Amino acid sequence: MARSPTAAPTSSLPAYIEPCLPRQVAKAPSGPRWVHEIKHDGYRLAVRIDAGEVRLVTRRGLDWTKRFPLVVNAAGELDVRSAYLDGEVVIEGDDGIADWVALHACASAGRCPGAILWAFDLLFLNGKDLRSLPLIERKARLFVLLGDQSHVGIRYVEHIEGEGQVIFEHASGLGIEGIVSKLADSPYRSGRSDAWQKTKSWQRDRFVVAGYIPNTGDPRLVGALVLGQWKSGELVPAGKVGTGWSVKLAGELAAALDTIRQPDPPFATRIAHNTHKGAKWVRPIVTVEVDHRGWTGDGLLRHPSFRGVAGTT
Incomplete structure (x- = not known):
């Protein structure tokens, strides 16, 4: 008879563990082995506790302890000698849904006093390596902790049993980013894993900023970004995005784009004169990330939302 996996003998707590990453799938899996969790829209973050010292570690191993004081304080109050928790740090809006724009802004500034951690896994506890245990047992110990x-x-982070696609569609209807489906009996494995699968309500892609339309109430702010996409070496229109930034960022974007202004649209083909009325055109060197729900019949983005500046070429 096969023996059930047990926690590894007492071992030292690693300074950093490469996280398990879900594969993105088009349709959520279903079946008795799968459980499903809400996907919170934030930054992946581990909480490392060792003899009263708390460290917050990013997906790539950076120390972000000073950025999230509420998480540090909560971790310091846990009745534990040592532990390593895996989760997602978020800032929640008034509707209870994660506000990624607010999180990105305060994290970039170096401190997010209102951010909390949604913990979904427990990898080490009091000197025991739990990674070989089934997910469902690790979560049970996390719940007790x-x-x-x-x-x-x-x-x-609670989990739900049932038809994955039904759960995903319900979450999507509530405006939630998506779900992560996990094999209940799976061990924790660093790196990309088929045992964890994410289904997202939105696609995220990169687009080139072709120009911006000033805010109607304050022309010093960006009201909308006009977007393009490179296809066969030519920039073609992709629509515009007018949500997803703070007032502060809207001003910063306008100021930065004003330094690369040019008189005409940078698109390969001429656009109608009344398209994007009032737009200020720029050199196509700034790339941004945008969430969207696919494309319209004429090749423009559906329900786009700005996520951040990806870079400049």
Whole structure:
């Protein structure tokens, strides 16, 4: 008879563990082995606790402890000698849904006092390596560890059993980014894994900024970005995006784009005179990330939302 996996013998707590990453799929899996979690729209973050010292570690191993004081305080109050938690740090809006724009802004500034962690896995606990245990057992231990602490700076991510696609469609209808489906009996494995699969409500792609339309209430702010996409070496229109930034960022974007202004649209083909009325055109050197829900019949973005500046060429 096969023996059930057990936690590894006492071992030292690693400074960093490469996280398990889900594969993106078009349709959520279903079946008795799968459980499903809400995908929170934030930054992947590990909480490392060792003899009272708390460190917050990013997906790539950077120390972001000073950025999220509420998470640090909550971790410091846990009744534990050592632990390594995996989760997603977010800032929640008034509707309870993660506000990625607010998180990105405060994280870039170096401190997010209102950010919390949604914890979904427990890799080490009091000197024991739990990674070989089934996911469902690791989550059970995480639930016990957090207790009523989960309502403060660290919250436990519940899982749901059932038809994955039905759960995904319900989450999508609520405006949630998507779900992550996981094999309940799977061990924790660093790197990309088929045992974790994410289904997203939106696509995320990169586009070139062709220009901007000033805000009608304050022309010093960006009201919308006019977007393009390179195809066969030519820039073609992709529509525009008018949501997803703060007032501060709208001003910063306008100021930066004003330094690369040019008189005419940078598109390969001429656009109608009344298209993007009032637009200020720029050299096509700034790339941005945009979430969207696909394309219209005439090749423009559906329901786009700005995510951030990806770079400049």
